[in-house]
Amino acid sequence: MTGYPTATRWGFPVTGAALAILFLFPLLWSGWASVRTGTGFGLENYDRLFTSDHGIRPYHLVNSVTVSALTVGGTLLVATLGGYAFGRFRFPGRDLLFLLTLAILMVPYATILIALYVLLGWIGLEDSLVGLSLVLIMFQLPFSVFMMRNSFEAVPRELEESAQVDGAGSVGVLLRVLLPAVRPGLVTVALFAFLTSWSEFFAPLILLNSTDRFTATLAVVNMRTASHGSIDYAALEAGVVFMAVPCLLLFAFLQRSYVRGFASGAVKG
Template sequence: MKPRNARWGYYVTGTALAILFLFPLVWAGFASVRTDTGFGLENYDRLFTSANGVQFRHVLNSVVVSALTVGGTLFTATLGGYAFGRFRFPGRDVLFLLTLAILMVPYATILIALYVLLGWLGLEDSLIGLSLVLITFQLPFSVFMMRNSFEAVPVELEESARVDGCTSVGTLLRIMLPAVRPGLVTVGLFAFLTSWSEFFAPLILLNSTDKFTTTLAVVNLRTASHGSIDYAALEAGVVFMAVPCLVLFAAMQRSYVRGFTSGAVKG
């Protein structure tokens, strides 16, 4: 009876947590289609057609920032994780700890300094500059995840590849990357979720309205009457922003879970 009671406890707890986390999404979906006369898509129509609503360029800006952030994070974290996980060099542990130390710095406190730095580099008010900032603050988690993923791969695979004549780069591309695919999916998914839904960094680093991301466009959605907020259209914007995240998470859920557990047991 004990195992069955334990299973029921897991089911009840899991159901309660699912309801707790899903309720805001369900409520937002319900509010986004509710109108004064019933239900319909009028709120979505105002979201995309009003003068200060979400324009195609805003969505395109978000896609560009997300693509640059995901690509840059995967490239940098893969090389960094491979170096930390497979090579021995002076100062390796100190450098790794310094990378993790970025987590201790609330990025909101240094955004102004980063804005000035981007100005020196000629990247102020640019999607590339915003992407570089987002990549920087993705690196601690991403490098940590990729290092664990590489360390979980048996050393014998790498040694066999080198015996067959593979260089370090060839081993990384042909042997290691397929073996750490769950870790890559996890890092890429986190980078996308962060960059797609980020609000504070674009608010500080972007000045031109034509450079605004979707999050800024949704927040700026207001009616012309005394600056009041069109909450129904905002709920439609929330749903629009959440759909890509939900679809990607559902499609990559298995690899995402495996990525978190890949470094738990080495070898």
């Protein structure tokens, strides 16, 4: 039995290191392959990524940034208001409505993209970045509303009551008291919304038809040489690294708030 504490003490770090290597290996391999050339190492693959006829153009990046910004902004707005309502108010059908919101998680979004494409056509948003953003927002809502509801419920009601005694209404309490208190939850929701919208491939593939509205993800997938339609794998690896860098930097910058958001909000209830 004397060896049990030692095994426990070393088991978790070793397991964590093994999992980290397992998850980092594909990215490290892509980084190595993206700078490997026929004669050594260099940035030729990145040059082809941005100069090839089928590579990334500035408007692809603008489209990706636009979709990401709209998705993050829309998700934060709806999830904050929804989480505030579910977490701080009692009204008839609250629990049922919350369950219906979570039920979206049980629907594989790929199975309803065609129906959503038709719906966007009815409202005049087919083949548009706004329509794509609305679809991405919809599929972010279950997790986001769940996170924000739990984040609001974790805030002591005494803070809210004190603000109400000072004459603040519901909107004032939300803006001045609750939003600063649930900042980790907001960061977590925003980070997930950005990661999803920035790297999403299938929804833009179905919902966007015009090449000038393609996102950078579609441009990376379409990277092909002009010779026999073969795929330029080295340039593709450069595209993978290029698309991953903003996600890695953002996650590293917001890591502390992200972890606090899960600890204070998602774990509750």
